[in-house]
Amino acid sequence: MLRIALIGCGHIGTVHSYALAQLRGAGLIDASVTATFDPDLDRAALVAEHHQALACDQLEAALDEADVAWICTWTAGHVEAVAAAVERDLAVFCEKPLAPTIEECRTIADQLRGRPHQVGLVLRHAPVFACLADAVGSGRYGRPMTMVFRDDQYFPIQGMYGSTWRADVAKAGGGTLIEHSIHDVDLMQWILGPVAGVRARTSEMFGYPGIEDVAVVGLDFESGVTATLTSVWHQVMSRPSTRRVELFCEDALLWTEDDYLGPVHLETSSGVEEITGLPPEWIDRLTAPEVFAKSVAQYAEPSKAFLDALTRDGTAAEGFPSVDNALAAHEVVDAAYRSATAGGAPVPVPGSPAR
Numbered sequence: 570m571l572r573i574a575l576i577g578c579g580h581i582g583t584v585h586s587y588a589l590a591q592l593r594g595a596g597l598i599d600a601s602v603t604a605t606f607d608p609d610l611d612r613a614a615l616v617a618e619h620h621q622a623l624a625c626d627q628l629e630a631a632l633d634e635a636d637v638a639w640i641c642t643w644t645a646g647h648v649e650a651v652a653a654a655v656e657r658d659l660a661v662f663c664e665k666p667l668a669p670t671i672e673e674c675r676t677i678a679d680q681l682r683g684r685p686h687q688v689g690l691v692l693r694h695a696p697v698f699a700c701l702a703d704a705v706g707s708g709r710y711g712r713p714m715t716m717v718f719r720d721d722q723y724f725p726i727q728g729m730y731g732s733t734w735r736a737d738v739a740k741a742g743g744g745t746l747i748e749h750s751i752h753d754v755d756l757m758q759w760i761l762g763p764v765a766g767v768r769a770r771t772s773e774m775f776g777y778p779g780i781e782d783v784a785v786v787g788l789d790f791e792s793g794v795t796a797t798l799t800s801v802w803h804q805v806m807s808r809p810s811t812r813r814v815e816l817f818c819e820d821a822l823l824w825t826e827d828d829y830l831g832p833v834h835l836e837t838s839s840g841v842e843e844i845t846g847l848p849p850e851w852i853d854r855l856t857a858p859e860v861f862a863k864s865v866a867q868y869a870e871p872s873k874a875f876l877d878a879l880t881r882d883g884t885a886a887e888g889f890p891s892v893d894n895a896l897a898a899h900e901v902v903d904a905a906y907r908s909a910t911a912g913g914a915p916v917p918v919p920g921s922p923a924r
């Protein structure tokens with residue numbers, strides 16, 4: 570059985586803890602949380618209790634009890650936890666964003682590359698985005714032309730997130746673009762290929778220095794496709810995390826307003842249809858109440874995939890998405906911040922030929 574150390578026991582650490590307990594309870598993984606750590610010891614103890622695990626008051630003590638480090642600290646805590654886990658040769662699950670600065674993101678990527686790891690860009694496991702990726706990859710609807718991606722969320726220092734660190738640029742690295750839309754940039758590159766350059770504008774309407782609450786990014790892909798991403802943190806408390814994506818191909822419009830199962834609405838010259846994704850076939854074996862079912866499914870599926878790979882392949886296990894997928898998204902986000910600082914000037918993305 571794989572022993573998991575859960576590092577960081579706040580909002581998402583608790584979601585992962587719940588999803589892992591559900592998977593374990595249903596006999597769907599050969600893994601269990603055996604240790605927890607959080608500088609807030611009450612949080613570590615609360616999560617540990619659900620697993621009969623050891624709540625530790627030091628990072629090192631928790632990692633010493635584990636085969637896998639499950640890193641869910643706020644963003645600025647990832648780099649230290651990853652380094653300590655790598656020093657012990659542990660497999661690593663690291664939440665997104667990798668780190669506040671691009672230099673730290675590159676350091677984490679260098680440390681995890683070639684080792685068993687996975688990054689918490691969980692939307693790559695959502696059937697609805699697999700459907701969009703397939704629509705482009707298959708060529709069924711002709712060449713992709715453009716995408717309009719909108720991501721909005723209430724400013725997440727309140728409500729169910731309740732995290733003050735998201736207003737602190739040293740801990741978060743920025744606002745809505747890096748913290749929330751790192752998912753979107755990753756998805757856009759997954760579906761449309763590498764981004765060559767960006768043009769971006771940001772604003773800080775709520776006055777937290779370095780924490781943009783609006784980012785509008787024009788993305789020029791190596792393929793020649795041009796797309797836009799609009800990312801907003803507002804004060805509409807009924808909208809915790811909402812996305813709308815429109816993908817135009819030569820012969821079809823595909824759009825969705827749900828970031829898990831869809832449906833994807835497909836319009837071609839032949840008519841209109843809906844494509845609804847299916848959750849994993851084992852999902853009925855989980856016992857989460859209906860109100861949590863979607864969140865649990867979104868996190869349980871990638872967690873199970875990673876743990877199954879570790880059980881099956883050991884040190885050769887490859888998680889999905891990888892740290893290089895995440896780094897590629899960070900390079901785009903970093904270029905967008907530099908473009909915004911330069912008043913929206915075009916900025917090439919490192920690793921891509923300037924266009």
Ligand SMILES: NC(=O)c1ccc[n+]([C@@H]2O[C@H](COP(=O)([O-])OP(=O)(O)OC[C@H]3O[C@@H](n4cnc5c(N)ncnc54)[C@H](O)[C@@H]3O)[C@@H](O)[C@H]2O)c1
Binds near residue numbers: 577581609643732748
């Ligand atoms: N993949 C996703 O969909 C998703 C969703 C939400 C959050 N996240 C990411 O997860 C991370 C945590 O977000 P959250 O919403 O849980 O925040 P949170 O504030 O609820 O929890 C963060 C926890 O980390 C703890 N912590 C801080 N430094 C630590 C350290 N060095 N070692 C151990 N614990 C430490 C804090 O005490 C706190 O309990 C962030 O990077 C966030 O971007 C990812």
